[in-house]
Amino acid sequence: MESSDPLHSWPLNEVLRKAIPAKNDIYGGLYFHVRNMLERFCRRVLDHGAVLHLTMLDSTSLSQLLKSYCRNSFDRIEVGPHHCVIFQFWSLGTDFPGIRPVQ
Amino acid sequence: MYLYPYLTIDMSAVSGDLRDVVKSIADLPHTYQHKCAVEINELDEAIVARNVIFLLIIIRFDSYLAAEMILHLWYSAMLPRQLLETLRAILQPLFDEVYSEIRADPTKAVVTKTWGHKSCTVRLSLPRDQWIYLHSCLQLPGWFTAEHAYYFRVSMTFSQENRDYLDRTLSNFPMEWRLSKVKYREHGVLLPFGSNREDFDTPNP
Numbered sequence: 001m002e003s004s005d006p007l008h009s010w011p012l013n014e015v016l017r018k019a020i021p022a023k024n025d026i027y028g029g030l031y032f033h034v035r036n037m038l039e040r041f042c043r044r045v046l047d048h049g050a051v052l053h054l055t056m057l058d059s060t061s062l063s064q065l066l067k068s069y070c071r072n073s074f075d076r077i078e079v080g081p082h083h084c085v086i087f088q089f090w091s092l093g094t095d096f097p098g099i100r101p102v103q
Numbered sequence: 104m105y106l107y108p109y110l111t112i113d114m115s116a117v118s119g120d121l122r123d124v125v126k127s128i129a130d131l132p133h134t135y136q137h138k139c140a141v142e143i144n145e146l147d148e149a150i151v152a153r154n155v156i157f158l159l160i161i162i163r164f165d166s167y168l169a170a171e172m173i174l175h176l177w178y179s180a181m182l183p184r185q186l187l188e189t190l191r192a193i194l195q196p197l198f199d200e201v202y203s204e205i206r207a208d209p210t211k212a213v214v215t216k217t218w219g220h221k222s223c224t225v226r227l228s229l230p231r232d233q234w235i236y237l238h239s240c241l242q243l244p245g246w247f248t249a250e251h252a253y254y255f256r257v258s259m260t261f262s263q264e265n266r267d268y269l270d271r272t273l274s275n276f277p278m279e280w281r282l283s284k285v286k287y288r289e290h291g292v293l294l295p296f297g298s299n300r301e302d303f304d305t306p307n308p
Binding site for chain 2: 065
């Protein structure tokens, strides 16, 4: 479950990589890092296109919904702490293997 | 070169916060010029409400402002009054519209609404109870003032019972970071250390 403290939610190595005037202001660094990432996210979905679909389904219903899309694979799957985690990587220029989502 | 034409991400996460969605899409290479489709499934009504608000902010506000709004709604205990009033002015009519539809047709178990801007589409397929929850989630009880919020916050984060926890937490911090951490615990507003926090005068609902 996500923490309400951003210090525990974002990778610090990335936050610290970007120098800000007050280097020891860690929450200031988090502010700029998260803000910058959010802005890049907003611009990308608006300019390059995205369909963002929110649902509140149990696992059975979700499985049926995903099957109805007639796709056997997804590019990436994130699963919560009560489930195993499966990542799916894609590479440009090769055939995409794909894997089935966990039921 | 073969490019996968449609990037899809299935977020079947018990903890469906948007960090992974934001990071995955923000960090896509410039060479990927195609659309993304993201399925975000979450059962906690409070997290869903937050995600709904964030996604609607993206398509209703300029990206620069949207990023600032989402950041503070996500991590700050207090907000500028104007931010909250602007948010209510834009989002509340959307929730009111769906709420009216639900009241007119109580037989619908799930209501799907789609909104869009430019190339981005936000589709919300939510049960009626969640739409009812959304209808009031931007409101605060009139008695809950900034002083109440500050009192509750400080009484929890700096209480005698939590003193040991705080001391142990700070002792594990690099010395240079401790002041920044204490300021965040006290004021609960994510900003650079020297920034003016006076405008953040309204509790984050």
